Amino acid sequence: DAKTTQPPSMDCAEGRAANLPCNHSTISGNEYVYWYRQIHSQGPQYIIHGLKNNETNEMASLIITEDRKSSTLILPHATLRDTAVYYCIVRPPEPGDSNYQLIWGAGTKLIIKP
Amino acid sequence: EPEVTQTPSHQVTQMGQEVILRCVPISNHLYFYWYRQILGQKVEFLVSFYNNEISEKSEIFDDQFSVERPDGSNFTLKIRSTKLEDSAMYFCASSEELESVGHRSRDTQYFGPGTRLTVL
Numbered sequence: 444d445a446k447t448t449q450p451p452s453m454d455c456a457e458g459r460a461a462n463l464p465c466n467h468s469t470i471s472g473n474e475y476v477y478w479y480r481q482i483h484s485q486g487p488q489y490i491i492h493g494l495k496n497n498e499t500n501e502m503a504s505l506i507i508t509e510d511r512k513s514s515t516l517i518l519p520h521a522t523l524r525d526t527a528v529y530y531c532i533v534r535p536p537e538p539g540d541s542n543y544q545l546i547w548g549a550g551t552k553l554i555i556k557p
Numbered sequence: 558e559p560e561v562t563q564t565p566s567h568q569v570t571q572m573g574q575e576v577i578l579r580c581v582p583i584s585n586h587l588y589f590y591w592y593r594q595i596l597g598q599k600v601e602f603l604v605s606f607y608n609n610e611i612s613e614k615s616e617i618f619d620d621q622f623s624v625e626r627p628d629g630s631n632f633t634l635k636i637r638s639t640k641l642e643d644s645a646m647y648f649c650a651s652s653e654e655l656e657s658v659g660h661r662s663r664d665t666q667y668f669g670p671g672t673r674l675t676v677l
Contacts, residue, residue: 486668489667547599
């Protein structure tokens, strides 16, 4: 089972920041938090990942709490094309792990409204 | 930007027939994966492949499934005798190998656009 909990759906106004929360209270100290999104049954698209520090790239920012039990994905200026299902996934640590498969939950359906 | 490609985009087959789904991973990647997603359900891991052998597989990946890297660029998933319940989107993914001091690890998985398999 997925080690993460996300709200099933969220709305956000176009042009505003979309903040998607994720709880991963059982995360281990060396497990990564990954975010992907899936636009209408297309292939999952990698967004960002982090371990302990906050991360930012051209798509989004990832804020991880100090205790690492939760994180927030931030899309700074949401557009209609950001409407998708967003998945927060805890990735097992390496090296030597035998479970590098990504375990997917139901994700958050984010709807960007004009 | 390099990307994973998959063919065909849609495959329709009769129950009991064999199908081969094809993937071209990103060229310098060494780890390859298949996932599937039944309509309206979660994405599910099927199998991972490295160094010409399966490294992990799920319960779904039974004897009807096989994977192969027939040449230096393609990675295929074969379903020997399709069933109605095999109807799903099938996604291929690949990841790079990272080397740091003392160990190797697998980097981020990048996914292809998927093949929609419809079994009639």
